[in-house]
Amino acid sequence: MENRRLMQTSLRGAIATKQSFSGLLRFARNDTLFARKDTLFNVFVLVFLHLVFFLAIFPAFAFASVPQKDFCIECHKTLSEAAKEPADKIESDVHFKRGLSCVDCHGGDPTKDDFAEAKDPAKGFIGKPKRGDIPDLCGKCHADPAYMRRFNPNIQTDQLSKYNESQHGKLNAQGDQKVAVCISCHDVHGVREVGDPQAPVFITNIPKRCASCHADKEYMKDYSIPTDQMELYEQSVHGEALLKKGDRGAPACPSCHGSHDAALPRAMAVGNVCAQCHSLTRDLFAKSPHKAAHDKLGIPECEACHGNHKIMRTTDEILGTKGDGLCVKCHTVDSKGYAVATLIKTEIETLKMDIKESEGIVTNAETLGMEVSDAKFDLDQSKNSLTKSRTYVHTFSKEKVGEIVKEGMGLADKAKGQGQKAIEEFKFRRKGFAIAIFFILFLAGALYFKIRAMERD
Amino acid sequence: MPKLTKKIYDWFEERYGIADFKDFFAKKTVPVHKHFLWYYFGGITLFLFCVQVVTGILLLFYYKSTVAEAFESVKFIMTKVEFGWLIRSIHAWSANLMIFSAFIHLFSTFFLKSYRQPRELTWMTGVGLLGILMGLGFTGYLLPWNELSFFATKVGTQIAGSVPIVGSYLRTVLRGGEEISDATLTRFFAFHVMVLPIVIAAFLGIHLLMVQLQGMSEPLSVSRDPNKKEMKFFPNFLLRDFLVWLLVFAGLLTLSVFFPWELGKKADPFTATPVGIKPEWYFLWMFQTLKFIPAKILAFDGEVLGILGFGVAGAILLFIPFIDIWSKKEKRNPLFAVIGILAILYILFMTYQAYFGPQR
Numbered sequence: 001m002e003n004r005r006l007m008q009t010s011l012r013g014a015i016a017t018k019q020s021f022s023g024l025l026r027f028a029r030n031d032t033l034f035a036r037k038d039t040l041f042n043v044f045v046l047v048f049l050h051l052v053f054f055l056a057i058f059p060a061f062a063f064a065s066v067p068q069k070d071f072c073i074e075c076h077k078t079l080s081e082a083a084k085e086p087a088d089k090i091e092s093d094v095h096f097k098r099g100l101s102c103v104d105c106h107g108g109d110p111t112k113d114d115f116a117e118a119k120d121p122a123k124g125f126i127g128k129p130k131r132g133d134i135p136d137l138c139g140k141c142h143a144d145p146a147y148m149r150r151f152n153p154n155i156q157t158d159q160l161s162k163y164n165e166s167q168h169g170k171l172n173a174q175g176d177q178k179v180a181v182c183i184s185c186h187d188v189h190g191v192r193e194v195g196d197p198q199a200p201v202f203i204t205n206i207p208k209r210c211a212s213c214h215a216d217k218e219y220m221k222d223y224s225i226p227t228d229q230m231e232l233y234e235q236s237v238h239g240e241a242l243l244k245k246g247d248r249g250a251p252a253c254p255s256c257h258g259s260h261d262a263a264l265p266r267a268m269a270v271g272n273v274c275a276q277c278h279s280l281t282r283d284l285f286a287k288s289p290h291k292a293a294h295d296k297l298g299i300p301e302c303e304a305c306h307g308n309h310k311i312m313r314t315t316d317e318i319l320g321t322k323g324d325g326l327c328v329k330c331h332t333v334d335s336k337g338y339a340v341a342t343l344i345k346t347e348i349e350t351l352k353m354d355i356k357e358s359e360g361i362v363t364n365a366e367t368l369g370m371e372v373s374d375a376k377f378d379l380d381q382s383k384n385s386l387t388k389s390r391t392y393v394h395t396f397s398k399e400k401v402g403e404i405v406k407e408g409m410g411l412a413d414k415a416k417g418q419g420q421k422a423i424e425e426f427k428f429r430r431k432g433f434a435i436a437i438f439f440i441l442f443l444a445g446a447l448y449f450k451i452r453a454m455e456r457d
Numbered sequence: 458m459p460k461l462t463k464k465i466y467d468w469f470e471e472r473y474g475i476a477d478f479k480d481f482f483a484k485k486t487v488p489v490h491k492h493f494l495w496y497y498f499g500g501i502t503l504f505l506f507c508v509q510v511v512t513g514i515l516l517l518f519y520y521k522s523t524v525a526e527a528f529e530s531v532k533f534i535m536t537k538v539e540f541g542w543l544i545r546s547i548h549a550w551s552a553n554l555m556i557f558s559a560f561i562h563l564f565s566t567f568f569l570k571s572y573r574q575p576r577e578l579t580w581m582t583g584v585g586l587l588g589i590l591m592g593l594g595f596t597g598y599l600l601p602w603n604e605l606s607f608f609a610t611k612v613g614t615q616i617a618g619s620v621p622i623v624g625s626y627l628r629t630v631l632r633g634g635e636e637i638s639d640a641t642l643t644r645f646f647a648f649h650v651m652v653l654p655i656v657i658a659a660f661l662g663i664h665l666l667m668v669q670l671q672g673m674s675e676p677l678s679v680s681r682d683p684n685k686k687e688m689k690f691f692p693n694f695l696l697r698d699f700l701v702w703l704l705v706f707a708g709l710l711t712l713s714v715f716f717p718w719e720l721g722k723k724a725d726p727f728t729a730t731p732v733g734i735k736p737e738w739y740f741l742w743m744f745q746t747l748k749f750i751p752a753k754i755l756a757f758d759g760e761v762l763g764i765l766g767f768g769v770a771g772a773i774l775l776f777i778p779f780i781d782i783w784s785k786k787e788k789r790n791p792l793f794a795v796i797g798i799l800a801i802l803y804i805l806f807m808t809y810q811a812y813f814g815p816q817r
């Protein structure tokens with residue numbers, strides 16, 4: 001197999017040339033040849049050897065770099081739309097750019113322009129592979145680390161094994177003809193690298209790719225799973241970040257479900273999925289009393305409050321027991337959890353009010369032209385505390401949240417104090433100015449009258 | 458004279474013969490005429506210079522001339538030091554008013570032909586003083602190390618680098634290296650608080666001494682008037698000077714309190730030059746001229762020609778008492794008035810263009 005692949009590259013001619021060249025050198029170094037005393041004969045032999053040498057290597061050098069004609073592409077380009085498409089698309093294909101061609105997947109002999117010879121099953125021609133065979137066909141190379149290393153030493157080669165473990169792979173093994181195979185996501189003949197923004201599997205394109213099947217009610221009717229994931233995802237904070245703002249750090253379908261090993265996250269492991277990014281929040285949750293309760297009752301962790309595909313931007317409204325507060329989903333009025341939720345909510349609202357009041361005063365001082373950069377710095381710090389306190393809600397501990405709120409309030413109060421001082425200072429400056437100007441003008445007036453009186457005399 | 462004052466006076470008189478000074482000042486007079494108003498501008502410039510010295514020394518108590526601390530120290534002055542905001546604001550406003558007043562003083566002297574014999578050196582030291590004041594403005598502008606001043610200095614020193622022959626040397630000397638850096642800040646500081654003040658003290662000393670020795674110049678129209686009037690310098694004119702200074706100080710205080718000088722953002726040498734970076738207003742007409750000059754005029758570099766042009770204009774200004782040979786004969790040549798008016802119009806037009814014209 002190794003040899004076959006090597007022969008398929010354009011180096012074939014060059015290897016043959018190298019072999020004859022070294023043989024010739026060995027022949028030329030043969031001492032017995034030069035031991036003859038007949039000089040004329042020696043000259044004749046040398047001229048002959050040079051001639052042979054050039055005749056042998058010249059064609060090899062001259063034609064080695066010219067790629068052989070690929071009759072698959074040549075021929076298909078002349079055909080009608082459907083048969084022509086592969087030949088058109090292949091030029092942008094990552095495999096083609098790396099020196100592979102039709103023959104590497106479909107077999108046959110691309111050097112022959114005769115239809116029967118080119119598509120001779122004896123030469124390995126398989127035609128269009130069966131859909132279910134595609135993963136194994138791709139895996140022939142992509143699951144072979146030794147082969148793949150020559151293109152990229154860091155490339156992953158576990159896609160096939162992961163696929164076989166995935167829901168898609170399992171259904172494919174059962175003979176499902178609709179389930180996704182490699183080409184369903186990566187396209188065929190025009191396959192692009194994952195990092196290519198035009199690739200269907202590029203991070204910003206992938207939700208659309210998954211949705212091409214998963215949002216198609218007709219296509220998915222045989223599978224008892226919902227088809228509204230894309231619609232929900234588009235409304236979510238993650239979808240908004242990825243699809244509208246182009247934030248490539250935002251999660252797409254594979255970030256939670258996996259790509260080649262795509263499967264539903266296990267409900268109880270959903271926290272681990274979210275923790276890939278929200279690690280601190282997860283840590284706090286894991287140490288909180290909620291963890292044991294969720295485990296005991298079999299309630300998914302993050303999902304229970306934040307949902308899955310339609311994860312909305314969190315607001316303070318979902319905290320607590322009133323209005324849109326989510327805590328009442330589980331905690332009844334007379335429970336301890338209800339009381340704690342109310343207290344945490346109160347703490348955070350107090351800090352927000354404090355920050356708002358300080359901000360008003362500092363802005364007022366700034367509008368008056370006072371230098372308040374220190375106050376603004378403290379105000380920013382207090383806002384950081386507010387953000388932190390929101391994260392620490394996941395400890396579900398009123399003490400821990402209260403501690404951070406206290407710290408934030410201290411900073412907000414400090415900023416407020418600085419703002420008030422600046423406003424006082426502004427008033428002082430105006431008063432001082434009025435007094436100073438009064439004295440200066442009084443002195444100027446006195447001087448004026450002094451001069452007049454002096455000159456009158 | 459009260460007894461104690463007389464005692465002190467006698468003590469000095471015995472040793473230094475100060476009666477001569479007293480007589481000199483008692484006899485010193487100032488001509489009174491319709492252009493009398495312009496006499497105040499020299500005094501106003503001097504007063505504002507004194508304000509600069511006092512406020513400058515106060516700022517020096519807190520200012521730190523390193524890249525790491527300059528901005529923070531000025532911020533400290535403005536926020537933490539008692540009345541620091543006022544002192545810094547007065548220093549900045551007074552600097553600008555002083556240069557404005559010096560320009561008025563220069564042009565009024567020019568139009569009244571006060572530079573004519575025998576006051577050639579008074580004029581020349583005056584032109585030198587204006588140059589030094591602009592130098593003080595240029596060096597002082599960088600000291601707070603904010604974004605505007607940093608990039609204005611970068612552009613300004615870049616222009617200095619276009620001076621023929623010595624340009625690149627001059628730029629390196631000004632910057633203390635290839636780029637605006639800590640070395641630039643420390644040497645601008647040294648120039649601002651030591652080198653230029655020493656030079657200005659020498660020039661100002663000569664300038665004031667000659668004004669006192671030779672008295673105020675009379676305009677040509679007045680000197681020929683047989684009914685010309687005068688007033689005593691001491692105390693009549695000096696008291697008037699004080700009165701004007703008080704009014705100027707009131708104006709300065711008003712500007713400083715109602716329009717405090719901003720500190721801006723700390724300079725970041727690694728950011729790109731922000732759009733619309735301009736030098737201080739008194740350099741703007743030159744800056745705008747250089748922007749208007751085509752890149753190439755015949756085989757010569759436009760900017761170099763522009764700078765040479767400023768050099769020639771400066772030399773003409775400096776040597777005007779010797780060029781205007783008619784004034785020496787107490788005759789009026791309207792050519793110089795026309796040149797002066799054109800120069801003012803040019804400066805005003807270019808400054809207007811720099812502020813309100815198309816921004817390129």
